[in-house]
Amino acid sequence: MKKTQVAIIGAGPAGLAAAIEVARAGGEVTLLDENHKPGGQLFKQIHKFFGSREHRAGTRGFRIGEKLLEDTEKLGVKVLLDSPVYSIFKDFVIGYISDGREKAIQAERIILATGASENALAFPGCTLPGVMGAGAAQTMINVHRVLPGKKIIMVGSGNVGLIVSYQLLQAGADVIALIEAAAEIGGYGVHASKIRRAGVPIYTSYTIQEVIGKNSVEGAVIVGLDEKWKPIKGTEKLIEADTVCIAVGLSPLAELAWLAGCEFAFVPSLGGHVPKHDRNMETTIKGLYAAGDLTGIEEASSAMEEGRLAGIACAESLGLYSKEEARDLKEKVWARLNTLRTGPFGKKRRDAKDKLIEMMEGGADIG
Amino acid sequence: MRVKHHPILGEDKRKENVTIVVDGKKIKAIEGEPIAAALMAAGIRVFRKTPKKNQPRGVFCAIGRCTDCVMTVNGIPNVRTCVTLVEDGMVIETQKGLGKWRESR
Ligand SMILES: Cc1cc2nc3c(=O)[nH]c(=O)nc-3n(C[C@H](O)[C@H](O)[C@H](O)COP(=O)(O)OP(=O)(O)OC[C@H]3O[C@@H](n4cnc5c(N)ncnc54)[C@H](O)[C@@H]3O)c2cc1C
Ligand code: FES
Numbered sequence: 001m002k003k004t005q006v007a008i009i010g011a012g013p014a015g016l017a018a019a020i021e022v023a024r025a026g027g028e029v030t031l032l033d034e035n036h037k038p039g040g041q042l043f044k045q046i047h048k049f050f051g052s053r054e055h056r057a058g059t060r061g062f063r064i065g066e067k068l069l070e071d072t073e074k075l076g077v078k079v080l081l082d083s084p085v086y087s088i089f090k091d092f093v094i095g096y097i098s099d100g101r102e103k104a105i106q107a108e109r110i111i112l113a114t115g116a117s118e119n120a121l122a123f124p125g126c127t128l129p130g131v132m133g134a135g136a137a138q139t140m141i142n143v144h145r146v147l148p149g150k151k152i153i154m155v156g157s158g159n160v161g162l163i164v165s166y167q168l169l170q171a172g173a174d175v176i177a178l179i180e181a182a183a184e185i186g187g188y189g190v191h192a193s194k195i196r197r198a199g200v201p202i203y204t205s206y207t208i209q210e211v212i213g214k215n216s217v218e219g220a221v222i223v224g225l226d227e228k229w230k231p232i233k234g235t236e237k238l239i240e241a242d243t244v245c246i247a248v249g250l251s252p253l254a255e256l257a258w259l260a261g262c263e264f265a266f267v268p269s270l271g272g273h274v275p276k277h278d279r280n281m282e283t284t285i286k287g288l289y290a291a292g293d294l295t296g297i298e299e300a301s302s303a304m305e306e307g308r309l310a311g312i313a314c315a316e317s318l319g320l321y322s323k324e325e326a327r328d329l330k331e332k333v334w335a336r337l338n339t340l341r342t343g344p345f346g347k348k349r350r351d352a353k354d355k356l357i358e359m360m361e362g363g364a365d366i367g
Numbered sequence: 368m369r370v371k372h373h374p375i376l377g378e379d380k381r382k383e384n385v386t387i388v389v390d391g392k393k394i395k396a397i398e399g400e401p402i403a404a405a406l407m408a409a410g411i412r413v414f415r416k417t418p419k420k421n422q423p424r425g426v427f428c429a430i431g432r433c434t435d436c437v438m439t440v441n442g443i444p445n446v447r448t449c450v451t452l453v454e455d456g457m458v459i460e461t462q463k464g465l466g467k468w469r470e471s472r
Contacts, residue, residue, distance in 0.1 A: 034431070034450075035431075035450070036450075036452065046375050046376060060375070117428065117430075117432045118428060118432075120427075120433075127422060127424060127435075128423065128425075129412040129413050129414070129423050129424060129425025129426070130412060130425065131427070132425075132426055132427050132428070132429070133427060133428050133429070135428070135429070135430070136426060136427060136428050136429035136430070137429075139429040139430060140404065140407060140426075140429055141370055142376065144400055144401065144404035144407075145369060145370040145371075145373070145376070145379050145404075146368070146369055146370065146404045146407045146408045147368045147369075147370055147407075148407060148426070150368070170373065170374055170375065171370045171373060172368075172370060172372075215412070215413050215423050216412040216413065216423065216425065
């Protein structure tokens with residue numbers, strides 16, 4: 001059987017950053033991803049990132065991706081593409097498919113960085129062609145350069161909903177309505193004002209009642225909600241549209257962590273069930289690390305930092321760094337992570353993460 | 368519809384350089400793009416019909432997770448078209464229900 005020192009599953013921002021850290025410390029890394037190209041969700045993110053200078057704020061996501069790929073290549077990280085991992089067996093044997101065949105590789109350490117998938121929303125007509133994830137639309141326009149439709153309704157005003165609305169406009173589509181069930185916009189004000197300035201009508205306290213159409217979307221009925229989120233009779237509006245994008249959050253893609261036997265915690269503010277981990281991003285299974293959206297939905301910048309932490313800690317456990325060297329490196333990453341996790345949105349995530357880490361140290365369960 | 372010009376990504380210089388056959392009709396596509404992108408560019412939205420109620424389905428996640436976009440490709444049913452790249456001469460069919468394997472592959 002093939003062997004590797006460190007196997008990293010998922011070549012998104014978290015997995016790439018982890019690979020770079022392990023390789024930089026002198027470790028031998030194999031990075032596996034199911035896609036034809038590495039980068040995960042990063043190459044569809046054409047907006048400028050926030051954060052400080054160390055986070056390369058002001059740089060667009062896909063440029064950061066290009067740099068990560070350059071570094072992984074320079075450091076000699078082995079990348080296995082078109083290789084979906086289907087399980088993790090005893091003694092860290094990783095089962096994956098390549099060229100239509102089952103293969104296996106055994107690792108001394110594993111870092112899971114499988115990311116997340118988009119949540120769906122159920123309403124009459126939600127299965128009609130033309131109803132899709134906002135991230136799906138983002139993938140189509142920014143990676144494959146095809147418009148999913150011309151007249152688009154966006155459901156959900158979190159950052160993904162706001163960013164993708166703006167990117168749909170940039171790609172030449174018309175975003176004719178942004179619907180948000182809550183009374184207030186969910187995402188950053190900067191993103192919201194950009195699409196407001198572009199003239200996109202924003203309906204807060206509204207939801208989608210149904211999507212109509214014979215073979216694909218022809219329109220949608222939206223309806224106002226009262227304080228108890230109950231539809232208000234008489235507020236229904238029929239909007240003509242050919243596409244409805246759903247941006248109602250992401251869920252960690254945690255199957256492999258479940259299969260490996262990790263203990264989980266249910267943390268709604270991090271997107272649902274996430275594997276418990278400590279400050280080294282090590283899970284309840286020794287030698288198995290997790291990073292990025294898998295350990296809580298955040299954004300690419302924090303995914304990269306978590307990947308770095310996992311990579312450094314993993315290198316330390318292999319004796320590639322002394323305790324002191326690793327401590328200094330990790331402290332720097334934690335400082336950056338903490339600055340990312342500030343503000344009304346970041347603070348919530350930081351608190352949730354702190355609790356998750358406390359649980360590993362024997363603290364109480366999160367309600 | 369293709370996004371030819373883009374304020375940030377610039378001009379798309381790729382050419383429609385391969386031909387695929389979709390339900391008997393020839394369609395131009397770009398080498399290296401997923402089947403779903405080529406179909407979307409050609410305005411095709413219904414990729415399959417469900418087994419029991421014969422309802423239409425198309426792309427939902429575009430990253431290979433949901434299996435809503437499966438079609439019969441070169442005689443093989445249930446191929447996720449959003450993560451399968453086009454090849455010149457590929458034969459693609461709208462899938463009915465669970466689809467059928469074709470002998471003459
Ligand atoms: C479609 C989509 C669009 C998004 N757009 C934005 C945005 O515009 N702005 C923003 O801030 N955030 C966005 N996000 C959130 C995004 O998840 C983070 O910004 C960041 O990409 C998370 O990084 P990651 O490395 O944890 O995961 P990802 O970038 O998702 O990378 C995980 C990688 O692991 C691979 N993988 C998963 N399971 C397996 C397996 N079993 N075997 C092999 N490979 C596997 C995946 O295919 C993927 O390549 C988006 C998320 C999605 C799903
Ligand atoms: S659209 Fe979800 S798998 Fe293809």
